[in-house]
Amino acid sequence: PQDIPLDILFEDNDLVVLSKAPGMVVHPAPGNPDGTLVNALLHHCKGKLSGIGGVERPGIVHRLDKDTSGCLVVAKSDAAHQSLVTQFSERSTMEKLYLAVTQGIPKPEKDTVFTHIGRHPVNRQKMAVVNPPGGKTAITDYEILATDAATLTALVLCHLHTGRTHQIRVHMHHKGAPLVGDPIYGKPSKTSELTGRLMLHAWRLSFNHPITGKRHSFEAPVPEEFRHWTSTIILPDKRQP
Numbered sequence: 338p339q340d341i342p343l344d345i346l347f348e349d350n351d352l353v354v355l356s357k358a359p360g361m362v363v364h365p366a367p368g369n370p371d372g373t374l375v376n377a378l379l380h381h382c383k384g385k386l387s388g389i390g391g392v393e394r395p396g397i398v399h400r401l402d403k404d405t406s407g408c409l410v411v412a413k414s415d416a417a418h419q420s421l422v423t424q425f426s427e428r429s430t431m432e433k434l435y436l437a438v439t440q441g442i443p444k445p446e447k448d449t450v451f452t453h454i455g456r457h458p459v460n461r462q463k464m465a466v467v468n469p470p471g472g473k474t475a476i477t478d479y480e481i482l483a484t485d486a487a488t489l490t491a492l493v494l495c496h497l498h499t500g501r502t503h504q505i506r507v508h509m510h511h512k513g514a515p516l517v518g519d520p521i522y523g524k525p526s527k528t529s530e531l532t533g534r535l536m537l538h539a540w541r542l543s544f545n546h547p548i549t550g551k552r553h554s555f556e557a558p559v560p561e562e563f564r565h566w567t568s569t570i571i572l573p574d575k576r577q578p
Contacts, residue, residue: 338384341377346555351417351548352410353382353396356557359406359534364394378411386411387418399425399500404518407435407539407557412547420547428498432543435495435505436482436559438536438566440526441514442491447480450508454501463521464503466511475501477508483570488528490517492566494540494573505537532562540572 344356362369365376378386378396386396389412396411398421412418424431455472457463466472476498483492491514495505506522509515515523517536523529543554559567 338380339371339376340380341372343374343377343381344557345381346408346557347553351414351546352412352421353378354408354410354542354553354555357401357406357409357539359404359560362403363400363409364397366393374409382413385413387413387415389415389418389422398422401539402503402506402535402537404520404535405537405539406560408433408542408555409539410542410544414548417547421544424544424547425500430545432541432554433497433500433539434541435497436538436540436563436567437493437495437505437509438517438528438532438563439491439493439509439514440517440523440528441489442484443479443481443493443509443512443514448478448512450477450479450511451475452508452511454504454507464501464507466507473499473501475499475504475508477505479508479512482572483566485566488526490528490566492563492570534562536562538563 346356347354362373365373388395390397398410398412398418401409410421412421452466452475453469453472454464454475455467457465478496480494481491482494506516506519510522518529518532518534538560541556545552
């Protein structure tokens with residue numbers, strides 16, 4: 338356990354929903370033995386976390402990349418953990434919406450990207466679009482919300498139907514518009530230097546409460562780095578499907 342500040346959006350006896358800061362690793366791994374979200378949660382929850390994920394991943398139902406910010410749900414009980422895992426895998430009740438800023442403007446303005454994603458055949462640190470039967474099915478709906486002609490960038494709303502590693506990053510790269518600040522799939526630019534981070538934010542997370550069955554929808558506040566693109570638009574209302 339480590340006393341690391343957390344931005345809690347909701348908490349009860351069964352789960353915690355929080356807004357993860359960019360730069361925070363979710364759980365200990367080689368190169369990141371401590372200072373992770375799990376270390377912070379062990380302190381905050383006084384050890385009361387689901388044990389299904391093992392000693393290094395207590396309560397962890399899903400992950401966000403280190404440099405991605407936003408909504409993440411953690412299970413405090415085993416019953417909650419099992420229900421949330423089922424919702425994530427079946428995708429019928431779990432909804433994940435992300436805000437991304439792309440270098441380049443995806444075409445068309447609104448589309449569904451349906452590919453297979455697997456390990457890059459040469460660079461094992463990267464994921465890539467691969468030909469079936471290789472990899473796993475990956476589906477992303479996206480819609481451009483705003484563009485900036487001066488920097489040739491776009492604010493894109495992404496709706497994940499699957500949860501593959503680096504899915505949005507790979508799919509936007511596949512569309513010829515990698516995410517601003519992406520050290521793996523992107524390219525250095527003046528915009529990247531200005532934002533100083535990967536421009537991907539898990540904005541909204543909706544699911545049925547694993548114990549009560551009540552529908553919940555949570556939004557992680559939009560980071561300041563996104564304000565340049567969000568200041569001139571109204572984000573989609575949370576009541577909309």
